[in-house]
Amino acid sequence: MMLTGAQIITEVLIDEGIDKVFGYPGGAVLNIYDALYKSSDRIRHYITSHEQGAAHSADGYARATGRTGVVIATSGPGATNLVTGIATAYLDSSPVLAITGNVGQPLIGKDSFQEVDIIGITMPITKHNYMVKDVTKLADTVREGLMIAASGRPGPVLIDVPKDIQTALCEYTPRQKPVRPAKILKKAAEADLERAAELIVKAQRPFIYAGGGVVIANAAPQLLEFADLIDAPIGLSMMGLSAVPADHPKNLGMTGMHGKFAASKVMSKSDLIIAVGIRFSDRATGSKPEFVRGRRVLHIDIDPAEIGKNIPAYVAVLGDVGDVLSRLNTRLTKQTRLEWEEEINGIRHCPDSRLEMQKGKLTPQAIIEEVRSRAEDDAVIATDVGQHQMWVSQYYRFSAPRTLVTSGGLGTMGFGMGAAIGACIGNNKKRTVLFTGDGSFHMNLNETATAVSNNLPLIVIIMNNNALGMVRQWQTMFFDKRYSNTTLNRKTDFVKLAEAFGAGGYRINNIGELDGVLGKAFGAAGPVIIDAVIDSDEMVLPMIPPGGTINDIILRG
Amino acid sequence: MNGNMNGNTDETTAKKTKFILCLLVRNESGVLTRISGLFARRAFNIDSLSVGETENPLISRITISAFGDEYIREQIIKQLSKLHDVLTIELMDPEKTVLRELLLLKLHVKKGEQNEIMQAASVFRAKIVDLSQSAMILELTGDTPKINAFIEFLVPYGITELCRTGITAVGRGNYILKNIEEENEDGTDVL
Numbered sequence: 001m002m003l004t005g006a007q008i009i010t011e012v013l014i015d016e017g018i019d020k021v022f023g024y025p026g027g028a029v030l031n032i033y034d035a036l037y038k039s040s041d042r043i044r045h046y047i048t049s050h051e052q053g054a055a056h057s058a059d060g061y062a063r064a065t066g067r068t069g070v071v072i073a074t075s076g077p078g079a080t081n082l083v084t085g086i087a088t089a090y091l092d093s094s095p096v097l098a099i100t101g102n103v104g105q106p107l108i109g110k111d112s113f114q115e116v117d118i119i120g121i122t123m124p125i126t127k128h129n130y131m132v133k134d135v136t137k138l139a140d141t142v143r144e145g146l147m148i149a150a151s152g153r154p155g156p157v158l159i160d161v162p163k164d165i166q167t168a169l170c171e172y173t174p175r176q177k178p179v180r181p182a183k184i185l186k187k188a189a190e191a192d193l194e195r196a197a198e199l200i201v202k203a204q205r206p207f208i209y210a211g212g213g214v215v216i217a218n219a220a221p222q223l224l225e226f227a228d229l230i231d232a233p234i235g236l237s238m239m240g241l242s243a244v245p246a247d248h249p250k251n252l253g254m255t256g257m258h259g260k261f262a263a264s265k266v267m268s269k270s271d272l273i274i275a276v277g278i279r280f281s282d283r284a285t286g287s288k289p290e291f292v293r294g295r296r297v298l299h300i301d302i303d304p305a306e307i308g309k310n311i312p313a314y315v316a317v318l319g320d321v322g323d324v325l326s327r328l329n330t331r332l333t334k335q336t337r338l339e340w341e342e343e344i345n346g347i348r349h350c351p352d353s354r355l356e357m358q359k360g361k362l363t364p365q366a367i368i369e370e371v372r373s374r375a376e377d378d379a380v381i382a383t384d385v386g387q388h389q390m391w392v393s394q395y396y397r398f399s400a401p402r403t404l405v406t407s408g409g410l411g412t413m414g415f416g417m418g419a420a421i422g423a424c425i426g427n428n429k430k431r432t433v434l435f436t437g438d439g440s441f442h443m444n445l446n447e448t449a450t451a452v453s454n455n456l457p458l459i460v461i462i463m464n465n466n467a468l469g470m471v472r473q474w475q476t477m478f479f480d481k482r483y484s485n486t487t488l489n490r491k492t493d494f495v496k497l498a499e500a501f502g503a504g505g506y507r508i509n510n511i512g513e514l515d516g517v518l519g520k521a522f523g524a525a526g527p528v529i530i531d532a533v534i535d536s537d538e539m540v541l542p543m544i545p546p547g548g549t550i551n552d553i554i555l556r557g
Numbered sequence: 558m559n560g561n562m563n564g565n566t567d568e569t570t571a572k573k574t575k576f577i578l579c580l581l582v583r584n585e586s587g588v589l590t591r592i593s594g595l596f597a598r599r600a601f602n603i604d605s606l607s608v609g610e611t612e613n614p615l616i617s618r619i620t621i622s623a624f625g626d627e628y629i630r631e632q633i634i635k636q637l638s639k640l641h642d643v644l645t646i647e648l649m650d651p652e653k654t655v656l657r658e659l660l661l662l663k664l665h666v667k668k669g670e671q672n673e674i675m676q677a678a679s680v681f682r683a684k685i686v687d688l689s690q691s692a693m694i695l696e697l698t699g700d701t702p703k704i705n706a707f708i709e710f711l712v713p714y715g716i717t718e719l720c721r722t723g724i725t726a727v728g729r730g731n732y733i734l735k736n737i738e739e740e741n742e743d744g745t746d747v748l
Contacts (some may be wrong), residue, residue, distance in 0.1 A: 120590070128641035307635075
């Protein structure tokens with residue numbers, strides 16, 4: 001069957017099971033949009049307000065569903081607008097395929113209208129990228145791109161398609177056999193598993209430290225079985241938060257800069273850290289020498305380059321964490337560590353572990369707990385970046401994997417709207433909640449239009465402290481309260497703004513209004529924006545200052 | 558895996574040395590940018606890089622000379638291995654590797670110095686590939702210390718142009734740099 005390059009792109013996407021794509025049309029992708037128009041019964045395109053929003057949507061879709069998110073943008077500014085979204089996906093290992101148009105090959109290198117070297121620009125923030133220069137290679141390139149994005153440690157891939165390739169005709173044959181993985185990942189070696197098992201059995205005070213890799217690998221059941229088997233507590237990185245139910249008896253919660261006191265304290269008492277799907281970010285470890293002093297690290301991960309990159313591993317097991325854990329589970333017999341359990345319980349119940357926010361006031365904790373009581377267990381909770389993100393990480397009691405969609409590695413303010421939209425669409429328009437701040441929301445609030453156009457049941461809760469709260473917090477703590485450019489004093493009326501976009505808008509000024517407004521929001525069919533006014537001086541605590549240890553922890557403001 | 562490939566950076570292993578990597582890569586446009594860009598953004602130092610097509614036009618071979626401690630060496634290898642276009646990467650054992658570099662060097666030759674230079678060239682087994690009344694081009698192949706010694710000797714005569722290709726390397730004996738992709742064709746133990 002003879003097809004144009006543009007038709008080949010949509011055919012391959014459909015063939016590989018992609019039925020939803022995000023994007024924004026433009027001059028260099030007119031042909032792709034024409035092909036999408038003709039195939040609209042088999043593949044649905046969601047237009048956003050801005051390409052950045054589309055990139056975050058594809059990412060949010062991928063995080064919430066585990067399936068690869070696809071985003072399409074035109075050349076030049078369309079392509080550069082994807083960059084923040086691609087980098088966000090790269091840092092958090094999210095499978096995203098970006099397809100960009102480019103000017104025709106005769107115009108490449110001539111600084112033509114809307115021409116940019118997007119391959120050069122995205123090289124350091126993609127797993128791989130391609131410029132297709134031969135239409136006969138287009139189908140296989142798209143297939144390979146999808147495979148690279150989703151295989152091994154997932155991540156973004158970009159395919160740049162010049163306009164003449166989109167219009168060129170080529171014989172198209174559906175794929176006959178599966179595309180081979182780009183990099184062959186071998187199963188973990190028996191000898192490594194043996195060494196790991198030995199280390200675990202010998203440990204007196206093991207601590208399981210689980211991260212985003214557990215969520216990505218869908219390895220939560222294996223992890224819980226493992227924790228019960230070896231009788232060890234679990235601490236989570238922010239990216240790993242949804243992997244283990246918050247009320248699981250072994251779960252101590254988040255560790256790291258804004259982690260729970262008990263989780264960080266127990267970790268510091270351990271003699272073996274079993275790191276599963278973890279990359280030891282500086283925000284998670286604090287001081288690296290202190291992190292490993294007096295303890296060994298067993299590192300289980302799919303990416304060989306993570307072994308020893310930030311923290312030296314005493315023993316490493318390379319492989320899919322689900323496969324590694326289930327094979328370890330069959331090797332291990334039930335262990336009990338009564339002394340360790342007693343010590344952990346002591347830490348869990350000490351006064352420093354029981355910090356709560358003020359009662360009777362519209363605090364972030366009160367808002368989050370009220371939302372939790374209304375949201376379903378598998379509802380996706382998206383966040384932007386800043387204080388509200390940390391409060392959600394600390395107080396929201398997650399109970400199912402992939403329910404937290406947040407920008408961890410890159411810390412992208414403005415991520416939330418696009419990501420929440422993508423997650424909501426990916427879950428067939430299931431009710432989704434976005435927690436954001438007045439700073440983050442201002443960055444990409446244009447995507448409210450996308451939520452309204454698609455009538456998404458999205459609840460946006462702006463924790464409005466009239467400030468760039470996290471930066472302000474650092475200014476309070478480390479810059480002698482010199483609030484440079486963090487007191488916003490903006491006059492934006494978020495309720496009117498919501499209404500102007502066609503969304504529902506509510507304001508909550510005090511705790512008495514919380515229940516009623518959330519009741520309306522959770523009953524709404526379409527998007528609702530809630531302006532929740534909180535105190536500017538509200539801080540994220542506890543906090544371990546950058547490069548610090550549990551001994552430096554700041555518990556109270 | 559454990560021991561020295563797990564990022565132990567205690568004092569005994571933190572010694573910085575020069576090391577040689579041989580790579581087989583897909584002969585695609587941009588592959589050199591991917592490799593040199595990776596060195597730049599991860600703050601790895603690169604001493605030299607030489608590249609050329611192999612007997613298979615789809616595959617190029619790259620020799621990289623770099624500098625760093627064991628941690629850097631390990632990270633460079635692992636990060637390069639992740640690149641889609643990198644098919645094979647091998648840290649070469651200096652004892653079991655033939656290393657060569659090509660030098661082309663132009664000298665301003667004053668009257669009466671010609672013989673001295675020619676004698677030196679014959680000691681180093683360099684070739685004179687161009688000669689005029691006032692200039693001379695010398696060609697020398699060898700390992701890095703030999704080339705450095707030759708350059709050092711010629712500095713007082715007035716070097717006007719100098720270029721060297723960077724190191725290129727091949728393992729001794731029956732050792733062959735294999736394309737890992739072909740090795741994995743059988744698909745055993747694959748996830």
